[in-house]
Amino acid sequence: MARPTIRHLGNFDPSTDAAMLRKAMKGLGTDEASIINILANRTNDQRQKIMLAFKQAYGKDLTDELKSELGGKFERVVLAMMLPTTELLADHLHEAMKGVGTNEDTLVEILCTRNNKEINELKSVYEQKYGKSLQERLESETSGPFGSLLISMTTGTRDEENTNLQLAPQLAQQLYKAGEEKVGTDESEFNRILSCYSYNLLRYVFYEYEKIKGKSLIDAIKSEFSGDIQNGLIAVISSIENRPQFFAKCLHDAMKGAGTKDDVLIRLIVTRAEIDLGTIKQEYEKLYGESLESHIKSEVSGDYETLLLALADG
Numbered sequence: 001m002a003r004p005t006i007r008h009l010g011n012f013d014p015s016t017d018a019a020m021l022r023k024a025m026k027g028l029g030t031d032e033a034s035i036i037n038i039l040a041n042r043t044n045d046q047r048q049k050i051m052l053a054f055k056q057a058y059g060k061d062l063t064d065e066l067k068s069e070l071g072g073k074f075e076r077v078v079l080a081m082m083l084p085t086t087e088l089l090a091d092h093l094h095e096a097m098k099g100v101g102t103n104e105d106t107l108v109e110i111l112c113t114r115n116n117k118e119i120n121e122l123k124s125v126y127e128q129k130y131g132k133s134l135q136e137r138l139e140s141e142t143s144g145p146f147g148s149l150l151i152s153m154t155t156g157t158r159d160e161e162n163t164n165l166q167l168a169p170q171l172a173q174q175l176y177k178a179g180e181e182k183v184g185t186d187e188s189e190f191n192r193i194l195s196c197y198s199y200n201l202l203r204y205v206f207y208e209y210e211k212i213k214g215k216s217l218i219d220a221i222k223s224e225f226s227g228d229i230q231n232g233l234i235a236v237i238s239s240i241e242n243r244p245q246f247f248a249k250c251l252h253d254a255m256k257g258a259g260t261k262d263d264v265l266i267r268l269i270v271t272r273a274e275i276d277l278g279t280i281k282q283e284y285e286k287l288y289g290e291s292l293e294s295h296i297k298s299e300v301s302g303d304y305e306t307l308l309l310a311l312a313d314g
Contacts, residue, residue: 123154
C-alpha cells in the first residue's frame with residue numbers, strides 16, 4: 001500500500017492561507033518558517049487554489065512574490081511545489097534534453113515509471129508548453145535501442161487491465177529467446193513486452209523467467225546489454241518489481257558522493273510526497289540502514305533542508 005507523506009488538509013481555507021503568506025512576505029525580512037508551515041502541509045491541488053486566492057485578493061501572482069522574497073535552493077523547492085506536478089515533470093524532461101547531450105537518468109526516471117493516464121497528461125502538457133510533441137523531441141534527442149525504449153514507454157497505451165497470468169511462462173520464454181538464447185539481442189522484443197503488458201502480469205513474467213532460467217531477468221540484461229539501453233531496461237524492470245524501492249535508489253544516487261544532484265532530490269521529494277514517499281522512506285531505510293531524513297540532513301542545510309524534511313516527514 002503506497003503511503004504518502006502529504007495528505008489533503010481538511011478545513012482548508014485558501015483565502016486565509018493566502019493572507020498568511022502575504023503577511024510572511026510583507027515588510028522587512030521574510031518569515032520562512034510560516035511559508036514552510038503552510039506550503040509543506042498542503043497538497044499540490046490546494047497550493048493551486050491558494051495561488052488563485054492570492055491573485056483574487058491582492059492582484060498579484062504568488063509565484064512572482066515568492067521569487068522576489070526567496071533565494072537559492074530553498075526558492076527552487078518552493079517554486080517546484082507551486083507548479084502543477086505534470087508541468088514540473090514536463091519542465092524537467094525539457095531540461096534533460098536541452099543543449100548538447102541528454103540526461104538519460106532523468107528521462108528514464110520520469111518516462112519509465114508512469115501509468116497510461118500520467119504519460120498521456122505529460123505528453124499533452126509538454127506539447128502545450130514547448131510546441132513540439134514529446135515523441136518528436138525524443139526522436140530528435142535520443143537514438144538506437146535506448147531511444148526506441150523511451151518511445152515505447154511513452155505511447156501511453158499499456159494494457160493495464162490484462163491480468164491473464166497464464167501468459168507469463170510464454171512471455172518469459174520469448175524474453176529468453178530474444179536475449180540469452182541467441183547471438184546478439186533483439187531489443188525490440190524486450191521493448192514490446194515491457195511496454196505492452198500490465199505491471200501485475202509482468203511481475204509474474206519476471207518470476208517465471210527466474211524459475212525457468214535460474215537467474216533474474218536483471219542479471220540476464222546485465223550480461224546481454226550495455227550502456228544506456230542496459231540502464232534503461234534495468235530501471236523499467238526495477239520500477240515494475242518495486243516502485244518505492246526504485247525511487248529510494250534514485251534518491252540515494254542523488255545524494256551519494258561529492259555534491260548533491262539537487263534537481264533530482266527536489267523533483268523526487270516534491271512529486272512523490274502525495275503518492276508514496278512514506279513507503280519510499282521505509283524502503284530507503286531497509287536498503288541503506290539509515291533514514292532518508294538523516295541522509296538529507298547530512299547533505300543539505302538551512303531553509304532548504306527544513307522544507308525538504310517537512311515534505312518528507314508525513
